[in-house]
Amino acid sequence: MADEQSPDSELSDDQKKEIAKWFLINAPAGEIQYVAKDVMAILKDDDIYHSAALEAFPEYNKSHMICLELPDRSGDVIVSSFGEIDKNKYLDPRTAQVATIDHVKQVCTEVRPAADEELPSPYIEEFRFALDAEVMKYVNDTYPKGVCSVYCANGKDVEGPGFDFEVVVVISAARNSPQNFCNGSWRSVWNIEFKDEEQSLVVRGKMQVGAHYFEEGNVQLDSQHECKESTLFQSPEDSATTITNIICRHETEYLASLEVSYLNLPDTTFKDLRRKLPVTRTLFPWHNTRQISLARDITKELGIGN
Incomplete structure (x- = not known):
């Protein structure tokens, strides 16, 4: 067809820009500046790079x-x-x-x-301020380099009881160690709906963990988990304590599940990466690996010691 590009045809500036944006937006946590240097060197066009960077960096910064x-x-x-x-x-x-x-x-x-x-209004600020104080104590105790913030997402003009409103807790922690070939990040967002008529709180959480190991290889982890829980609508201080306890419990359970997954990697994920049947057409004896001796097999094949 006439509009199809031949394999040797040059990419347009718009295509180059979109490819550059993709690489920048999908850079691992804490590594966009390194990716940016490589993208700039490959493009060899400052105008295209700056156009891509102006669109990609805000998206990356907000998502991370x-x-x-x-x-x-x-x-x-x-x-x-x-x-x-x-x-x-x-x-x-x-x-x-x-x-x-x-x-x-x-x-x-x-x-x-x-x-x-x-x-937000003074009424909403009471709830936001109390929750921010409790979450900040939790984050300082839990994440060595963690930060948090509490925003009013809906109903910031509510002046008193009788109306619904919503606040959002954001927790972000990063541990970047490029000299040791590893970077990682934790991000969690907790939406809390204050339902006045029902006198209840609905807590929805989304947690995301990213890690990148790149010493003599390239291994990335991108894991997400969502949860939901309800509790009673209480005073600002009591609500803050209850919400923080919910956040703490769910995040602790999620981290524990990740640790279990790491321990099971050799018996699950890594095993699945191998051939079901090796070249010998014989199943590998995972239940008793000690019966396999590379040295013994080599000695037998070469006739050493006969």
Whole structure:
């Protein structure tokens, strides 16, 4: 067909840009800057690279929920869709400030006080503040390099009882050690619906773990888990304690399940990677590997010792 490209045809600039974006967006946790250098070297076209980077970096930063230090060192801001005010401005609810982000450089360039319309009502802030304090204690005790934030997702203008509202807890932790050929990240998002009429809370969680090992190889883990639980609508302090306990329990159970999976890798995943029948057409005796002796077989084949 006339519109089909031949194998030797040159890619268009738009095609190159989309391929570059794909590699940037799918970079492992903490490695987009390394991928960016390689993409730039392969493209050899600054205009195409910068066009791709301007679209890919914001998406990557939000999906990985990266944490950046505020310029005045008053705290950190998590780059997430829940705190996004516009394409490069993000709310930090804890300090009631709005940070301006340079997505490509992954730095916070300036900060300003949040406007009243960007913050929740005093009634909602009571619940948000209490939950933020409890979750922060939990994260500090659980994740060595973890950060968290609590946002009002719906109903921030609610002035008192009688209406539903929703808050979101975001937890992000990264451990990057490229000198040891490994990087990893933890991301969890907890949506909490406060249902006033039913006097109940609905907690929905999504946890995601990513890890990349690349010493003499390339092994990646990308695991996700979702859960849901309900509890009673209580005072701000009691609700905060209950919600944090729910988060702690589910995250602990998920981490424990991952550890069990690691222990079972040799007997499950790695075994499945092997041939069902080797070249000898004989099943490998996984139940008694000691009966296989490479040295004995070689000696027999070569006639050594006869």
